[in-house]
Amino acid sequence: AYMIGAPPADGKERLVGQLMQLFNEKWGTIIRSLSSSEPHQCLQDQQVLKEISLILRVNERMVSAVGAACHSQLSHFYYDMLKIYKVCSDLISHSTAQQGTQVMGYAHVRLMRNVKRDTLRLVQTFVDMAATEQGAAEVGLTVPQLAQRFIPPLLEPVLADYRSNLPQARDAEVLDLLATLATRLSDSISQEVTKIFEMVFECTCDMIKGDFQSYPDHRVKFYGLLKAINSHCFQSLFYLSEAQLKMYVDSLIWAIKHEQPQVADSGLQIMSQFLERLLSGPQQVYVGFFKQYYFTLLQDTLCVLTDTFHKSGFKLQQHILLQLVGAVECGLINEAAPKQRVMEFLFDLIGKSFPTLHRSQVEIFVLQCFTRARQPAEFQQHIKDFLISLREWGGQEDTLYEDERQSALKEAQAVESQWRMQVPGLVPQYDPSRAAEAEMDDI
Numbered sequence: 001a002y003m004i005g006a007p008p009a010d011g012k013e014r015l016v017g018q019l020m021q022l023f024n025e026k027w028g029t030i031i032r033s034l035s036s037s038e039p040h041q042c043l044q045d046q047q048v049l050k051e052i053s054l055i056l057r058v059n060e061r062m063v064s065a066v067g068a069a070c071h072s073q074l075s076h077f078y079y080d081m082l083k084i085y086k087v088c089s090d091l092i093s094h095s096t097a098q099q100g101t102q103v104m105g106y107a108h109v110r111l112m113r114n115v116k117r118d119t120l121r122l123v124q125t126f127v128d129m130a131a132t133e134q135g136a137a138e139v140g141l142t143v144p145q146l147a148q149r150f151i152p153p154l155l156e157p158v159l160a161d162y163r164s165n166l167p168q169a170r171d172a173e174v175l176d177l178l179a180t181l182a183t184r185l186s187d188s189i190s191q192e193v194t195k196i197f198e199m200v201f202e203c204t205c206d207m208i209k210g211d212f213q214s215y216p217d218h219r220v221k222f223y224g225l226l227k228a229i230n231s232h233c234f235q236s237l238f239y240l241s242e243a244q245l246k247m248y249v250d251s252l253i254w255a256i257k258h259e260q261p262q263v264a265d266s267g268l269q270i271m272s273q274f275l276e277r278l279l280s281g282p283q284q285v286y287v288g289f290f291k292q293y294y295f296t297l298l299q300d301t302l303c304v305l306t307d308t309f310h311k312s313g314f315k316l317q318q319h320i321l322l323q324l325v326g327a328v329e330c331g332l333i334n335e336a337a338p339k340q341r342v343m344e345f346l347f348d349l350i351g352k353s354f355p356t357l358h359r360s361q362v363e364i365f366v367l368q369c370f371t372r373a374r375q376p377a378e379f380q381q382h383i384k385d386f387l388i389s390l391r392e393w394g395g396q397e398d399t400l401y402e403d404e405r406q407s408a409l410k411e412a413q414a415v416e417s418q419w420r421m422q423v424p425g426l427v428p429q430y431d432p433s434r435a436a437e438a439e440m441d442d443i
Contacts, residue, residue: 012069012138016062020073023055030055031080039087049111052084056118063126068135071146074126078150082157085119088112089161092169101168113171120173123154124180131184147188151181155192159199167207167215174200175221179228186232193229193236197244200225205251212259223255223266230270234277238285249293253300261312268316271297275323279332290327290336295345298324302349306387318383321369322376329373343370354390361389 017024030052034042042048063070092112095103103109127150129135136143162174178196181189189196208219226248229237237248252274255267278286301324305317327333328342346366350357365386372378 012066013072016066016070016073020059020062023058024073024076026051027055027077027080031077034084039084040091043084043087043091043112044108046108046111049108049115053111053114053118056081056115056122060118060122060125063122063129068130068138068146070126071130071139071141074122075149079153081119081122082153085116086157086161088115089157089165093161093165096166096169101166104168113169117171117173120158120171120177123150124173124177126150127177127184128180143185144188147185151185151188155195159195163199163203167203170203170207170218172215172217172221175204175218175225179221179225182225182228182232190233190236193233194240194244196229197240197248201244201247201251205247209254216260219260219263220266223263223270226251227266227270227273230274230277234274246292249297253296256300256304256313256317259309264313265316268313268320272316272320272323275320279323279327283332287333287336290333294324294333294337294342298342298345299349302346303353305383306353306390315380318380319376321383322373322379325369325379326373329370339370343367357390 030048033048059070059073062073092103092109095106095109104113130139131143131146133143136146139146141149158174158177162170178189178200182193204218204222207215208222237245240248252267252271255263256271258264258267278289298321301317301320305314305321325342328337328339331339343366346369347362350362350365351359354362365382368382369379372382
């Protein structure tokens with residue numbers, strides 16, 4: 001397959017067709033048997049399911065190697081593939097409705113789920129490889145034309161299946177596919193974000209918000225989807241209904257409180273980027289948003305920043321606090337959050353959260369948050385000093401300086417390595433540090 005990817009674009013499609021001829025013939029045989037008999041019965045044959053899965057995986061590997069040149073190959077069986085996806089979805093839903101979730105362990109159900117996942121991975125790989133200006137140009141199309149050809153028939157069965165299924169039967173690969181669509185086809189998917197939220201967002205939130213452990217794959221991929229939408233379809237977030245936007249903000253707040261560092265870091269990154277893009281946009285948009293959510297975001301950010309369970313996210317936590325305080329200090333959101341009101345809110349919140357602090361300590365902290373809001377380095381140091389002064393952080397100040405400690409260690413190791421290199425015979429000829437030194441010399 002990778003050899004086919006090397007020739008000029010005009011010859012790739014022909015070579016792909018020749019290489020895939022045997023699998024295309026096998027696919028045709030399967031489709032004819034499905035057409036001539038009852039599809040629901042045929043797709044419960046384990047051998048048939050294995051053959052379908054194999055063909056889809058081979059096509060996925062071909063797409064990953066060749067890219068957009070597989071456009072014609074995929075077009076030949078795309079609609080039949082989506083029909084099989086829907087039949088498998090219906091069979092799984094029917095089985096779980098009749099016999100309960102234990103059917104998820106049955107061999108034929110596992111094979112049907114494999115077919116569904118292979119379908120999703122194939123489409124995701126094709127979009128990732130082909131939905132670029134260069135990839136679309138190879139097949140004489142534009143990216144919007146490519147999106148129009150492949151995406152509308154895909155979304156309806158995939159989204160409907162995801163929402164209607166039991167949580168145990170929902171495939172996390174759907175979230176992965178949607179994240180890729182949002183990244184590569186932002187213009188086309190922006191129009192579908194409201195529908196995606198309606199069909200996927202709420203039911204996934206219900207799966208993962210009950211605790212911090214269940215459905216780990218869905219959890220991680222869900223925030224990958226939010227990150228992709230936030231990065232590439234940002235404007236579409238403000239076309240959501242008020243309830244959907246609130247759910248979006250709540251999901252970010254829930255993420256930054258998560259016990260799993262990967263999810264917490266994703267939540268912090270998304271929220272920081274969201275606030276940055278929001279504050280750089282139209283005033284009427286961010287003022288309206290902060291009227292509803294400013295004090296909630298400020299309270300929850302400060303809560304996470306001052307507890308001892310989320311120390312690894314300190315850098316982003318204090319940056320988000322800086323964004324919120326800085327917006328007030330610069331007078332950007334006076335209408336939504338007047339400076340005096342925010343200062344009083346912080347004073348009351350910290351005083352109630354840490355009753356051991358003296359009133360003057362709290363007052364000094366709040367005042368200096370605003371006076372240092374225009375100097376990020378000074379603001380960060382101010383937050384570190386405050387956390388160290390808290391009884392809850394006593395003896396844990398090393399965590400706050402972990403980044404500086406790692407930088408100092410690397411610098412010390414570099415100095416020692418340089419000194420050792422200057423002493424003949426001290427460093428063996430094939431020591432890795434010599435290779436690194438040689439690479440630096442070449443540069």
